[in-house]
Structure formats: structure tokens, C-alpha cells
Amino acid sequence: MKRLSPGLALTSVSLLLSVFCNNIVEASGDSNGRIKFSPNTSNRYKLKNPQISTGYIWPTQGRMTSGFGIRYGNMHEGIDIAGPMGTPIFAAATGVVISAGWNSQGYGILVKLRHPDGSISFYGHNRRLLVRRGQQVEQGQQIAEMGSTGNSTGPHLHFEIHPKGKMPVDPIAFLPEPDGVTNVRRNPRTRPSQLEVPNSRLPRMGNREWRVED
CATH class of the missing domain: 2.70.70.10 (Glucose Permease (Domain IIA))
Incomplete structure (x- = not known):
């Protein structure tokens, strides 16, 4: 488990990943402020419905x-x-x-x-x-x-x-x-999308590359 300090640290990871903070937490299975990271990533990391939901x-x-x-x-x-x-x-x-x-x-x-x-x-x-x-x-x-x-x-x-x-x-x-x-009116034709984050946009820690764990 990789512990991130509250607030600014998570924001920094968010900017490095080009992914919203709450998507990182949602995708990683946050537990008491702990975000899971693992080395040796696959080619791409996908988040479903990032902005929409x-x-x-x-x-x-x-x-x-x-x-x-x-x-x-x-x-x-x-x-x-x-x-x-x-x-x-x-x-x-x-x-x-x-x-x-x-x-x-x-x-x-x-x-x-x-x-x-x-x-x-x-x-x-x-x-x-x-x-x-x-x-x-x-x-x-x-x-x-x-x-x-x-x-x-x-x-x-x-x-x-x-x-x-x-x-x-x-x-x-x-x-x-x-x-x-x-008085909010939604368009029923709107469909959510997917966001793909290439490895080149993931943060590096020392000589190792990390990602939010699936």
C-alpha cells in the first residue's frame, strides 16, 4: 500500500495522471485514506465513465x-x-x-x-x-x-x-x-465515455513506474 498525504499529494497525483482525484480514489478502492499502487504497469490503464459519473x-x-x-x-x-x-x-x-x-x-x-x-x-x-x-x-x-x-x-x-x-x-x-x-432537464441521448491513460502519463517514483491498482 502506498500512503498519500491528504489534499495536495493526491492532487499532485491527479495532475500527473490527468485523472480527477475522486476517480483515483474510486478506482483504487480507497480505505481510510490509503491508495493502492503497484509496479510494472500494463500498456494502458482504463477508467470507465470518468467525467460523466x-x-x-x-x-x-x-x-x-x-x-x-x-x-x-x-x-x-x-x-x-x-x-x-x-x-x-x-x-x-x-x-x-x-x-x-x-x-x-x-x-x-x-x-x-x-x-x-x-x-x-x-x-x-x-x-x-x-x-x-x-x-x-x-x-x-x-x-x-x-x-x-x-x-x-x-x-x-x-x-x-x-x-x-x-x-x-x-x-x-x-x-x-x-x-x-x-428544474434540471437531461438529454436522454447523452452517453458516458471512457478515458485511457497511457503509461507515459503515469507518475514515476525513483526508477519504478506506478499506477493506481485495478
């Missing part, structure tokens, strides 16, 4: 007022969740802040996070930011307060997910069952 959490609470897709003749590239002014906004997954500040394209005060799998999440229309560019954040950490900045008619969060190198996708497909969010 466990990668992201809901970034706020409130009522979903607009979904992903065509809206008023234009593409709406995320979902909107309305709530009282100042409602906490949380990081949907572990990541690094790549942008935090005013956006002139309608998002108002915007935060962008890059996650271990290379995806990027957007958090728009905030009243106040609690993070800065370059900062590493944990899943569930508060990063902002809900507001109505930019092209907005009332306090809400505009939330987007952009898979690495791809156009934005419906965030609902990446989120678990609603927790504190009402």
Missing part, C-alpha cells in the same frame, strides 16, 4: 433557468443557474485558474479553470472573485459569488465545460444527479 460536481445551488443549445436563434454554450445575489460558486473539479477577471464578450466577471484531463470550465456573471490567475483550487472550493455582470438580466451562474481541444458540450452530461439545483 464522478468528474464534476454542481458548481452552485439554485434553479436552472436555461439549458445548453439553441436559444433565441443563437447557440447557448452552457447552462444558467439562478439564485440570490452572492450565492457561493464552487469549483466543479480540481484545477488551475487560467483566467479571473472581466470578460468583454458578455460573460462579465469570469473565472476559467483548467482541469487534470485538459478540459476547461467557465463560471460567468459573478459579483466577486475569490481566486486569482495561476492559483490551484480543489473541487468544491468557493471561487466566486453569484452576480449579474456582463450580459445578464438577473443574478445567475453561466457554467460551461469545454473538453480538451473541443467545442463546449452540454454540462448536464458531465454532472451527477442534481444536488440543490431544481
